[in-house]
Amino acid sequence: MTTGFARLPDAPAYRLTDLCVPACLIEGADVAGDRNGLARVDLTIADGRIEAITPAGAAPGGAQPWFSLDGGMALPRLVDCHTHIDKGHIWPRSPNPDGTFPGALAAVGADREANWSERDVRTRMDFSLRTAFAHGTAALRTHLDSLGAQIGISWPVHAELRAEWAGRIAVQASPLFGADAALDPAHMAAVVAAVRAHGDKLLGCVTYMIPELDRALDILFRAAIENGFDLDFHVDETNDPSARSLEHIADAALRHRFTGRILCGHCCSLGLQAPADEARIIAKVREAGIAVVSLPMCNMYLQDRQPGRTPRWRGVTALHELKAAGVPVMIASDNTRDPFYAYGDLDLVEALREGTRILQLDHSGPDWADAVARTPADTMGLRGAGRIAVGAAADLILTRARDWTELFSRPQADRTVLVSGRAIDRTLPDYRELDHLMASAT
Structure with missing residues (x-):
């Protein structure tokens, strides 16, 4: 005893x-x-x-x-369905100059061009996996910046680490690039080839309200259908209520009669829609079979940041309303010590704790632990986790x-x-x- x-x-x-x-x-x-x-x-x-x-x-x-x-x-x-371990821990050499989303984009882009060799990416990704494992993570999905020469660097590293960590953490990866890049056939061919050779049958991008958004989504959905891929998108990470690419993704899924899994992350602007627009979009998301993951720590860090002004909102999506409508909802770590989020440690106990406070999950049902466990496991196709x-x-x-x-x-x-x-x-x-x-x- x-x-x-x-x-x-x-x-x-x-x-x-x-x-x-x-x-x-x-x-x-x-x-x-x-x-x-x-x-x-x-x-x-x-x-x-x-x-x-x-x-x-x-x-x-x-x-x-x-x-x-x-x-x-x-x-x-626990199961972490949205991370960025390829860019984790670069803050000491490439901090965000002003804490804003544009500042993060610029800092990461410059750091990637200057520093993201095979050695650099592998060392930081392995450090992240060791950290997540020590905290109690069973599975993790990372997004990999997939632009130009970086495709040939990061995807082989991911495949090697996935094999090395098998039995300790189940590692998945989804490509990350702007929706406009989907319009480039050469780029799409390179990304699909990398996923087929080194990946986990996942395709995705960052969506925003470009004029060609629907055409870009059609290209992505067709590629996913042709290759048997699931889809994972970064969506509407902004406080602009006119950003409604989530609705366009739902429309595309219904248009293509897509039967694979779709996960949409962030969806911040959904929380700022007029009630009728919010209800319409959520209904389409439910009909299309889309799951949504909120990244509360990163979203609160970046959203509504203006110099000298106290933020007026918490930056997160309408998670309660999505859940009430029957949409699978999750919470995840997102970025760790990089220009998009200066803090974090890939600790899902922390993510659930802070998510409970930021999203006010208390007093709203006893099953929110699902959001870092069973629901992301099912969304990632890990039925036993x-x-x-x-x-x-x-x-x-x-x-x-x-x-x-x-x-x-x-x-x-x-x-x-x-x-x-x-x-x-x-x-x-x-x-x-x-x-x-x-x-x-x-």
Whole structure:
């Protein structure tokens, strides 16, 4: 028996007792949640998998060693469906000069041209994956800047790292370029070839209200259909309510009768539409089968920023309204220590905590933990991830917090992460490891 977090049983079979788990993330067990959506359970673990989930105190007896969480919360390892680990951690050498979206675009573009060699990209991406793994991430989708020569650099690096991290983090990638670039046949051919050779059957771009937007979307949808790709878009990352490319994406999906998965990120301007326009767009999004991910930390950092003026809105999309309409909704990390967001650590516990505050997810239903677990896993085609299920791998995040307010009041830096029932080393990589990349162009 162990009554603290100092040591887990070192045995092929053991029990975790008196866990507090979000009921929305439990599968294969007849347990009920309380008014906060939390269920008290015991888990029986054998050979790295969850053998049984029973109400706390009702687990069968036996010779297995057991470990009490004393009511502490447990989550499955979480799923980060929107990141940018190819540009992560460049802030020390390329900070955003004014904190604005145009400032971020210019700083990243200049840094990419000067510094993004194979060595540079690989080192920073691996650093990011090590960080995410230590925090308890099971799967991660990154967007890869896919312009010109960078296509031939970043995509092979992604394929190598995906293979190296298999079994620890499931890594996916989607190409990132402006919608206008989709109009260039040579560019599209290069991107499709890179995805086919090194990618994960994903295609996408940044959409904005160019005159040729519908033609660009038709090109992307046709390429996705011809190649069996899913789609992932950056959408309307602006406080301009006239930006309605989300509606154009929904129209294109319906026009092409697209049957693959579509994920749209940001969608900030949706939150500034007149009620009738918002309702119309959301209805189309639901009909088209589009899922939406909010990036609350990055959006609050960039949106509505003006020198000397206090921001008037939080920068996030209409996530409550989308969810109420039946649209799958998610929260993710987005950028990490780069010109688009100066902070962050690819920690989805932090993303859920800050998302709860920014988006006011409390007092609005007990199942928002889905947004960093089951829903993104399903959207990424990872059906076994993001849940605590009988027969699934014992991939868990264990904390001392006994309810949501305790979980969100502290960073949970003392959490324990289990992969296949075994505690991992949670030592985070030191930023000093990247110093050699920050001094000058590589």
